[in-house]
Amino acid sequence: MAMQDLAPEIMVHIYESLSSVSDIISLSLTCRYFHELLPKAQKLVLFFAALDKEMGPLDDILQLLTQNDNQMLHVRRTPPLSFALLTQAAGVGRVAARFVGLYPGFRWTGPESVSRRFLDDVEARRLRRAVYRLWGYTQAFYGKSASSISRLARSDTSPAGERLPLLRSWSTEELYELEDLRCTLEQLLATEICPTDGDVWCRLPEEARHVPLSLQHTFASHVPTLQDVFYNSRDTLVVDRTKPSVQELRFKHMQGWGSDLQNFYVIQSFLKFSPAQILWLYDNAVSKADVEKFIQSQTYDPCFLESGSMLFADWVTVLLARGVDVQHAREAVWDGEAGIVLDG
Incomplete structure (x- = not known):
């Protein structure tokens, strides 16, 4: 039996089972029947669901893309879905996907390089989540949207009223993931961009x-x-x-x-x-x-x-307030007991 002869309900289930945006597009372009089977609104929902599987967490992508000066950063935003937003979200996801490929080379270096391997799906999702959250942090406090905040204020404690609630909205395990990514980026910068x-x-x-x-x-x-x-x-x-x-x-x-x-x-x-x-x-x-x-x-x-990122200082402040031993937490991240990759 040709696929065109399958019941529409079965074709809808096939669409829903696809795990990437490119797969949905490929099936949709196969013939006119498949292209017109689903209304645009339903297809858009499928696109975003596939994007979440392939490049998610989708919610963190949307928080990054919908940052604005009129809302508190830690308040979750639920924008209406659109194809324009889908295009932007896919662009952000491609950046995170590159870091999934780069991470092993800078996470396991020197003698640890013998342990180097690809990330599994769960680890890749943790890494992408950390990428989106770090991106949102830097965009809010050091990007062009933060031009109204003076350079000197960023090294002061006064903007902590904005920064700290953002970090407090994330769980301790998610903060470990953020530190894992930050340390990996330090290694990338020290090795490739800023050698001594x-x-x-x-x-x-x-x-x-x-x-x-x-x-x-x-x-x-x-x-x-x-x-x-x-x-x-x-x-x-x-x-x-x-x-x-x-x-x-x-x-x-x-x-x-x-x-x-x-x-x-x-x-x-x-x-x-x-x-x-x-x-x-x-x-x-x-x-x-x-x-x-x-x-x-x-x-x-x-x-x-002349001024550095305040992320690590904010990270320490939030964990200390939760009663976490910061040095022990960092050692756990380095040893693979916490963070993005759990070697244990």
């Missing part, structure tokens, strides 16, 4: 290590040529094997950001960026100049590097 002078020195060829620090960048970097980044379509098969990746170019060209202590404070400043902005840096920034231009274009703040 010592890290860059170790990357230099042996003959360059005796050169004064002020001249070492001539050995570590050069202006990338078009051949480094682009290629002619006629030579695709040849060049694809040899064309260096952004990470390989960055390994050669990125300059150091100072000592270990200086690097720590620089990373705390970068944690004011949203996950989408950090992902852009990971995918595109090759040199320190690239990163500095990005900071200027995104923040218009010449003092961006």
Whole structure:
């Protein structure tokens, strides 16, 4: 029996069983009958249900997309569903999906790399939830929507009346997930975007290590040529094997950001960026100049590097108020006893 001959009720059940937006679209485009079987309103509900399975939690995506200056951040919002909102939600979900792929490489490093593995569905959902919540936090307090809050106020305790209720609305286990993501982003930034002078020195060829620090960048970097980044379509098969990746170019060209202590404070400043902005840096920034231009274009703040994210301080404040031993909690996250991945 052809699928077109199945009863409409069975076809509806088939639609409801699909777990991704692309699957629903593919089935809908198979023929006119499948395309017109469901009204748009019903199909929209199915799209959002599939999005929740594939990129959810959907509710956290909607909280991120509906932030505004007229409502308290910790008050849950239930916007009307629309195809425009679906498009925005899918874009946010794709960013979180990239972090699901990147997480193992920065979560298990050094000797722990032998334990590296893909995340299962439950772990991936926890990670995406942490991404959406971190994104909402940075967007509210460091993004353009927070322009009315002065830069000095962000390092003060006065905005805590907005920040702390947001964190208090999440469970302790969900706060552990947030800290797990924050630590992983620190590792990503320290490794890829903001290496120390010592890290860059170790990357230099042996003959360059005796050169004064002020001249070492001539050995570590050069202006990338078009051949480094682009290629002619006629030579695709040849060049694809040899064309260096952004990470390989960055390994050669990125300059150091100072000592270990200086690097720590620089990373705390970068944690004011949203996950989408950090992902852009990971995918595109090759040199320190690239990163500095990005900071200027995104923040218009010449003092961006002088203040760090308040997320960790807020995290500590909320957990202490709940009677949680913060140091023990952080060790549990590092050891895989709490957070996104529960190794135990």
